[in-house]
Amino acid sequence: TRLSSRFTHANSFALRSHTCGELRKSDVGRKVKLSGWVQFQRLNKFVLLRDAYGVTQLVVPDEKLDILNKIRNIPLESVISADGKVAARPPGQDNPKQLTGEVEVILDDIEVLSSSISNLPFTVQESPKVKESLRLEYRYLQLRHESLQRNIRLRSEIVMKMREFLVRVHGFVDIETPTLFRRTPGGAQEFVVPTRTSGKFYSLVQSPQQFKQLLMVGGFDRYFQIARCYRDEGTKANRQPEFTQVDIEMSFTTKENIQRLIEGLLNHVWPEDMGRIPIPFPEMTYKDAMKNYGVDKPDTRFDNLLQDVTELAKASEIFRLFGSSEIANFAAIAMVFKSSAALVSKSAEESLLESAKMTTDKTKLSFVLIRMQDGNKWKSSLTKKLTQETMNSIGDRLGASAGDVILLGLGPRESLVPSMGKMRLELANHLETLGVKLRSNTNNFLWVVDFPLFLPSEELDGGPLQSAHHPFTAPRPEDEHLLRSSPLDVRGLHYDLVLNGSEIGGGSIRIHQSDVQEFVLKEILQEDPINLLHLLKALRCGAPPHGGIALGLDRLMSIICETKSIRDVIAFPKSLDGKDPMSGAPTSISEKEKKMYHIGVVQNK
Amino acid sequence: TRLSSRFTHANSFALRSHTCGELRKSDVGRKVKLSGWVQFQRLNKFVLLRDAYGVTQLVVPDEKLDILNKIRNIPLESVISADGKVAARPPGQDNPKQLTGEVEVILDDIEVLSSSISNLPFTVQESPKVKESLRLEYRYLQLRHESLQRNIRLRSEIVMKMREFLVRVHGFVDIETPTLFRRTPGGAQEFVVPTRTSGKFYSLVQSPQQFKQLLMVGGFDRYFQIARCYRDEGTKANRQPEFTQVDIEMSFTTKENIQRLIEGLLNHVWPEDMGRIPIPFPEMTYKDAMKNYGVDKPDTRFDNLLQDVTELAKASEIFRLFGSSEIANFAAIAMVFKSSAALVSKSAEESLLESAKMTTDKTKLSFVLIRMQDGNKWKSSLTKKLTQETMNSIGDRLGASAGDVILLGLGPRESLVPSMGKMRLELANHLETLGVKLRSNTNNFLWVVDFPLFLPSEELDGGPLQSAHHPFTAPRPEDEHLLRSSPLDVRGLHYDLVLNGSEIGGGSIRIHQSDVQEFVLKEILQEDPINLLHLLKALRCGAPPHGGIALGLDRLMSIICETKSIRDVIAFPKSLDGKDPMSGAPTSISEKEKKMYHIGVVQNK
Numbered sequence A, B: 001t002r003l004s005s006r007f008t009h010a011n012s013f014a015l016r017s018h019t020c021g022e023l024r025k026s027d028v029g030r031k032v033k034l035s036g037w038v039q040f041q042r043l044n045k046f047v048l049l050r051d052a053y054g055v056t057q058l059v060v061p062d063e064k065l066d067i068l069n070k071i072r073n074i075p076l077e078s079v080i081s082a083d084g085k086v087a088a089r090p091p092g093q094d095n096p097k098q099l100t101g102e103v104e105v106i107l108d109d110i111e112v113l114s115s116s117i118s119n120l121p122f123t124v125q126e127s128p129k130v131k132e133s134l135r136l137e138y139r140y141l142q143l144r145h146e147s148l149q150r151n152i153r154l155r156s157e158i159v160m161k162m163r164e165f166l167v168r169v170h171g172f173v174d175i176e177t178p179t180l181f182r183r184t185p186g187g188a189q190e191f192v193v194p195t196r197t198s199g200k201f202y203s204l205v206q207s208p209q210q211f212k213q214l215l216m217v218g219g220f221d222r223y224f225q226i227a228r229c230y231r232d233e234g235t236k237a238n239r240q241p242e243f244t245q246v247d248i249e250m251s252f253t254t255k256e257n258i259q260r261l262i263e264g265l266l267n268h269v270w271p272e273d274m275g276r277i278p279i280p281f282p283e284m285t286y287k288d289a290m291k292n293y294g295v296d297k298p299d300t301r302f303d304n305l306l307q308d309v310t311e312l313a314k315a316s317e318i319f320r321l322f323g324s325s326e327i328a329n330f331a332a333i334a335m336v337f338k339s340s341a342a343l344v345s346k347s348a349e350e351s352l353l354e355s356a357k358m359t360t361d362k363t364k365l366s367f368v369l370i371r372m373q374d375g376n377k378w379k380s381s382l383t384k385k386l387t388q389e390t391m392n393s394i395g396d397r398l399g400a401s402a403g404d405v406i407l408l409g410l411g412p413r414e415s416l417v418p419s420m421g422k423m424r425l426e427l428a429n430h431l432e433t434l435g436v437k438l439r440s441n442t443n444n445f446l447w448v449v450d451f452p453l454f455l456p457s458e459e460l461d462g463g464p465l466q467s468a469h470h471p472f473t474a475p476r477p478e479d480e481h482l483l484r485s486s487p488l489d490v491r492g493l494h495y496d497l498v499l500n501g502s503e504i505g506g507g508s509i510r511i512h513q514s515d516v517q518e519f520v521l522k523e524i525l526q527e528d529p530i531n532l533l534h535l536l537k538a539l540r541c542g543a544p545p546h547g548g549i550a551l552g553l554d555r556l557m558s559i560i561c562e563t564k565s566i567r568d569v570i571a572f573p574k575s576l577d578g579k580d581p582m583s584g585a586p587t588s589i590s591e592k593e594k595k596m597y598h599i600g601v602v603q604n605k
Helices: A065-071 A132-137 A146-169 A209-217 A255-269 A286-293 A310-314 A317-322 A346-358 A388-398 A413-433 A514-524 A529-539 A553-560 A591-596 B065-071 B132-137 B146-169 B209-217 B255-269 B286-293 B310-314 B317-322 B346-358 B388-398 B413-433 B514-524 B529-539 B553-560 B591-596
Strands: A031-042 A046-051 A054-059 A079-088 A103-114 A192-194 A201-204 A222-230 A242-251 A283-285 A330-337 A366-373 A377-379 A405-412 A445-449 A494-499 A502-509 A546-552 A599-601 B031-042 B046-051 B054-059 B079-088 B103-114 B192-194 B201-204 B222-230 B242-251 B283-285 B330-337 B366-373 B377-379 B405-412 B445-449 B494-499 B502-509 B546-552 B599-601
Touching: A031 A054, A031 A103, A046 A079, A054 A079, A065 A103, A146 A222, A146 A255, A146 A553, A146 B146, A192 B192, A209 A222, A209 A242, A209 A529, A209 A546, A242 A255, A242 A553, A255 A445, A255 A494, A255 A502, A255 A546, A283 A286, A286 A413, A286 A445, A310 A317, A310 A330, A310 A388, A317 A330, A317 A405, A330 A388, A330 A413, A346 A366, A346 A413, A377 A388, A388 A405, A405 A413, A494 A546, A502 A553, A514 A529, A546 A553, A591 A599, B031 B054, B031 B103, B046 B079, B054 B079, B065 B103, B146 B222, B146 B242, B146 B255, B146 B553, B209 B222, B209 B242, B209 B529, B209 B546, B242 B255, B242 B553, B255 B445, B255 B494, B255 B502, B255 B546, B283 B286, B286 B413, B286 B445, B310 B317, B310 B330, B310 B388, B317 B330, B317 B405, B330 B388, B330 B413, B346 B366, B346 B413, B377 B388, B388 B405, B405 B413, B494 B546, B502 B553, B514 B529, B546 B553, B591 B599
Parallel strands: A054 A103, A283 A445, B054 B103, B283 B445
Antiparallel strands: A031 A046, A031 A079, A046 A054, A079 A103, A192 A201, A222 A242, A242 A546, A330 A405, A366 A377, A366 A405, A445 A494, A494 A502, A502 A546, A599 B599, B031 B046, B031 B079, B046 B054, B079 B103, B192 B201, B222 B242, B242 B546, B330 B405, B366 B377, B366 B405, B445 B494, B494 B502, B502 B546
16 A cells, blocks of 8 residues: 555644654654554564554563563554654564565553454454455444555545546535435435424435536536435445435536546546546447447447347348247347357356346347357357358358357347347456456546437336436437427437446536426426426526536446445445444334324334 | 636636636737626616626627627526627726726627526525525525625635645545434434335434544544534524534544644635634633633623622622522622613613523523613612612622623522623624624634533433533543542533634544443433444444544634525525425425335324
8 A cells, every 4th residue: 555655744633753654764763653553463572553554563672561561462453552763673574565664663662542352353454354244333443454444545535636626727616505305306216304394304315416507597607516415226236325426517518528527537536556547538329339338338348349130130040030020129139259169158158148138028038159160150059940051141240250159139129239238248257257358457438428318118008208317408409309209319418427337427418498498397208397396497597508417436436446346435335235234224213203203104014 | 706816717618718707908809708697788788797707898889780689678687608809998987896897898799598587586686685585495596696606605615725734734534424324312303214114214413423433443543524414403593404514533632632733724724815813722611611701602702701799799688689598509790891871772671681581590580780870879770779888899899880881690600690691792782783892803713621521411300411512522531530429520521612602613532442431321321322332342442542523614604704694605505494495395205205114194283
């Protein structure tokens, strides 16, 4: 860790002269005072003292019996402060792995500030390997580990740099907006908060979206906020009931201006030791992303693109086998992983094909894994049913050769494409666990644009259209005339920011014309405008054109810190089920509180 | 307003070349593009264009009929962008009140970006005088007013400077802590948030207190956060259901170190045009504050101290009149306002005396207002009942002379002292509304220290003691031995920060020994330790000595901005009853949500 060098002022107002990561050979002879945790001790003579900044070796001189008595049997993780003199370590005893490894502190005295229990549930060093429920229960122990110290401190540093860039370089104003508000129609499920007025509830905001637009109407033309947001989605792998977004909005701007602002922002905060990021970021349409990657957040660090072989399939016996007239919009899509045939075991193949069917309309989808052999011979479950001519035409089109793996998917295009996108990632992950290097060693930022503004209803009986993102996104000007006639063909001025296949942000130019907003809400989405009356009214009072973006800070930090979960970049995360194993939250409340908030607990099955 | 000079980079990524507050005589001849709101127009020729940074006069050349057509009848507060060329104003037409008052922009073209309705509920200029419910309903209109622009932007600037001081100068780490947590025992009423698990609720944190202590245990030795906090207290004049505090905690430190840190912080962020603040701040004990000012947050900008005349009263007929043996702990306290007798009308006197009785045990308290006349003659309701000797002795002791006002209070000391403190402020306010200059023109910071650690139970039947501040405050080391024998005599290592008679912060050195914390919780406060088991467990795992502070950002900003209410330094405040007149929050929720959260609405009485 190189953190210590960044925090040179960490000793002001503190009962220490130096941190435990600070002393060097040039300090030899200096009288110092250190405070920290006993990480290790040996022979009642050597103590390894740790704080957030590093470790320093303390040495008890033989004649100091009083110190000896204090540290004898002192439990590890006890807190002490130590006075002493810096000395060079004896020849041959330097520890090059420690920043302070050339020196030690010969003790004059120590004070035991807080004695730890001796039976800690786990040691700080082993904490990353402890099962998560126990780690979260004793989160304060794990927080002492250098990996979490690094993640949380780097998060602070990156947020600080964001602020400096936005405020000092570009004149943005940091404005706090309420979290106790009223329900936003059409978004995620929002937590509710009962009040002392019977039957009246606040909702916890899922984003400052409405407020930031109202700020634009209110003349704050360059707003940002590191904003706490809330969503009750059940806790998914990379979700938390509360999370943080970098929330930005500007008036009198364009999509491209906001994109350039964000590129500048990320370039400014990107850790130096991770290399520079190339800006501007490339841009890809939603259509191309889906076509080539089967997903709207492509991981462009590797190719293995989806290839459409529908025409070839239709011209062959495949159509008869899989594409009977029952399947509307039949498609055949394939992708090739070169020289991978020997790396996909039968069981890997089965779990890969199974996973693709998990989330989609499995009755109409078929997937085949083909191991290519010499002469366009396919080793696959399909081989017997196909003519060599068909295998030739597809194999040639794909440029596949002996030793390659082809994944071929067949079925309705709408469900086939995302399944193929999923399999592309899963097969790549599988190959990489076996040591194949598929992904480039880069950080691939990507703008995905030209999303449709609306999606068909998810209801079977065909309810009103839904917003692809949210009801405030403006249509592309050249598509605006289609709003009435053909709303599903309208593309929005929305932009998603993708990093290495993860969506880390999204934003749009907003609708600033009250009549357009009203039409979208009432006529297209068929929402009750009562929930957004304040916004509609505001747009009638002189609303500047405006747009913005929100970056998911937890996810961004997780990628920067290379952690498996966003929980590793949050000081006190909830567990997957939304609980806090440390405090036991959530808990029951008192009858007095139930009465105060006019609520009763109802047992639903 | 001098804001425009601070925001020199406000034009990047925006569809303007300059803000409306930026153009000067040196820009004459320059082609510019401005965007903003139509604040005023005259003769279809002059348009005053406003944005957050100022106003600029636009001029329609006579020959430009197309522009004329666009602005003819354009409603005020419409949003336009304007292209044109900067010109000096004709001789004699400079407006020295405008930053841009020496120039105007001769228009080439304008674009109407958003037309306002013509019947706005109020104009931006008159918004400060509109009644609050209407102002809050159309908050976005009021936000355009330069006073709110200044307050909110200054808040952003001060918070940014705090961050720079804490992070860049002193190596603090900005760490976000959860707001969804479990109930803190013994504090304010906390909002509850139902979850999808039947009967289980989160509480919205009233402060990050527990988390910041756990961070210290976790090795983050210099923490801060601009933290959103929640309290359900009913909305008092200076309270909001959600508010913001500057939350700070350090390990290995002392009370004095934290005081010096905060003085440095406030000195660093204090607006230059408000003058420097003298540091270190003076310190006063709780005992002295109560004795001299009758309150634990003294406004030291004026004297008129409380003076104890109990002995004189007891030696006189006053004791017989007011202090009969029924009144335990009888006291007589007086204060003098020089040369004010003519300024206190009979009705002012009545409301003053009445207000003092409002909040206290009025049956045992008596208050008398005395107008001093020549020769120690008292003009008061009491005069007939007293001997001249008594009047002489008290008048002489107080140093009162003809024309002065004496306020004399009689009754049980515990309730008399705060009443006198309240009357001191009320009489001062009354005199100041009449033009008397009592308060100095300074910003008086003050540390109040040596609070008792515990208070007697508020319950009549004498329940357990209560924490004066919170259960985590450490006792003064020299008083620690009294914890068992005489807990009400233990002073805490607590410090309140007072500015001009308002408490703007408070903090303490915390208990870091698990046995002491457990004794305080279980034996003294008689709390069920289940609610704080996680903290007790943490203190057993090696807890560094630590302490911290929290500053009330809303209140601090309100004093800096000289606003009547904290609502004027918050972008979207709730009204006094906790409602949002703009959106109508809080609202009812759907049956589906009630089912999801296993709650029913109960009608109490």
